[in-house]
Amino acid sequence: MEYAFFPGCLALRVPHYELSVRLVMKEMGFNLKDIANFSCCPDPVKFKAIDFKSWLVLAARNLCLAENAGLDIITMCPGCTSTFCEAKEILDERRAIKGEVNKILSSIGLEYRGNVKVKHFLQVLYEDVGVENIKGVVEAPSRQIRAATHTGCHLLRPSKTLKFDDPLKPKALDRLIEALGLESVDYQNKLLCCGGSLRWIEKDVTKKLIMDKIGELAELKAEALVVVCPTCFITYDIGQLELGIQRSVPVLFYPQLLGIALGFKPEKVCGTKLHKVSPAAIIEKYL
Amino acid sequence: MEEFAEKVVLGSATLKLLRNCYDCGECKKFCPVTQRTLKFNPRRIARIVISKPLTQVCSEREIWLCANCALCDERCPYKVPFSRIVVVIRNIAASKGYIPEDFKESASMILKTGRAIPLTKTMLHIRETLGLPPPTHLDTADINKILRLTGLLGRLGSGG
Secondary structure: OEEEEEOOHHHHOOHHHHHHHHHHHHHOOOEEEEOOOOOOOOOOOHHHHHOHHHHHHHHHHHHHHHHHOOOOEEEOOHHHHHHHHHHHHHHHHOHHHHHHHHHHHHHHOOOOOOOOOEEEHHHHHHHHHOHHHHHHHOOOOOOOOEEEEEOOOOOOOOHHHHOOOOOOOOOHHHHHHHOOOOEEOOOOOOOOOOOHHHOOOOHHHHHHHHHHHHHHHHHOOOOEEEEOOHHHHHHHHHHHHHOOOOOOOOEEEHHHHHHHHOOOOHHHHHOHHHOOOOOHHHHHHHO | OOOHHHHHHOOHHHHHHHOOOOOOOHHHHHOOOOOOOOOOOHHHHHHHHHHOOHHHHOOOHHHHOOOOOOHHHHHOOOOOOHHHHHHHHHHHHHHOOOOOHHHHHHHHHHHHHOOOOOOOHHHHHHHHHHOOOOOOOOOHHHHHHHHHHHOHHHHHHHHO
16 A cells, blocks of 8 residues: 655654654555655644644645645654644635635645545554554564553644544553553553643743653653654653653654564664663663 | 634634633643643633633733643533634734744744755765665745745744
8 A cells, every 4th residue: 555655844853763664664564655845744833823824725735745646644743643634624624715725725736625634654553454463463572561652642632633542541552562562551641741842932841741751650660651753752852861860761662663573673673872861771671 | 804823713613612611720720731830821811812802812921831732622621622722822923923933933944944944964864874765855936935825924024
């Protein structure tokens, strides 16, 4: 099955994440095609706040490019997913708004028709591949590992728009790490936002958010924090280093773990040098 | 002139939902930001914008401190889409020139390069080392053209 791959701008900051997504999705039978001229989705936090019309038009433009290629989109960033889902919701439900947007797009020879579907790869793995099929193709680790999941915010909420998993009791990522033989740690701060969007404007809040999350996980002796978002990764990974947190918890992307379970060498899928909090120990245990 | 965000987000259905606010405080109870700073209070903002024009709060720094986690939307027993309302208020604020520097820089980057962050030589080198293809070609001419039509340039002012 062929899909348009939309890595998003932040993939440039976490190339090891992008690599792991490309490798595991190919292994699972998804042909990810690169599309020329994809721009920023655009970002659902800062750009959308400044100019909603520009945000909607740029989102529609990206959707048109995929539509013209005849492909649905697979993303790896919840921010991009959120932008596309919300943009589609507006364009598909409000004919007049779609008209306004298409009028602007016509100046560059594009027209949004609404035929493109967008899914984050986590959604594809959970809904289209399924936990049982993943269990069937991976090798479970020899030792019990306790990992905590952080699905983040933009992939889940508002649920009316994202339509994935449970917005207040997410379980998809938990089932998916369990499929790899890991134990999912239950914890109080599971829904806690990483605070990535506040990192520059109100850094004290982000600091507290990181410390509360990592603090609880360290207390519970979680051996890793599993994420599916570049912003969450950067916030928790660099964040722990910047805050000088002693009892640190390594942050890993789900496809890195899936990649190893599928037989890829850790050096191949992990780019562990790109982690500020080294996951070397946990990966060693996981092999 | 009606702000585009207002027209889209607060289309008839959503405006009605805003008026459902019962001042129950669920949004405040679960908000990760308000739990950690006195500088942000979603309940307070909601109560203001229900009875007063949205412009009432647009000059306040507080409106930029929402973390966009949308827990309030999900928790609100009356289905007030507070996270969407924050977007509308921010758009109105931006139209009047109230934009935090960090947000302005990010938007300017997208206007100039089509990407939210700059593409550096280091990034290209690391990608090559990992065996990743270079980022797809991005011709910004079309993006520039449509962003002139949407009026982003004017909104960003001298920073654009």
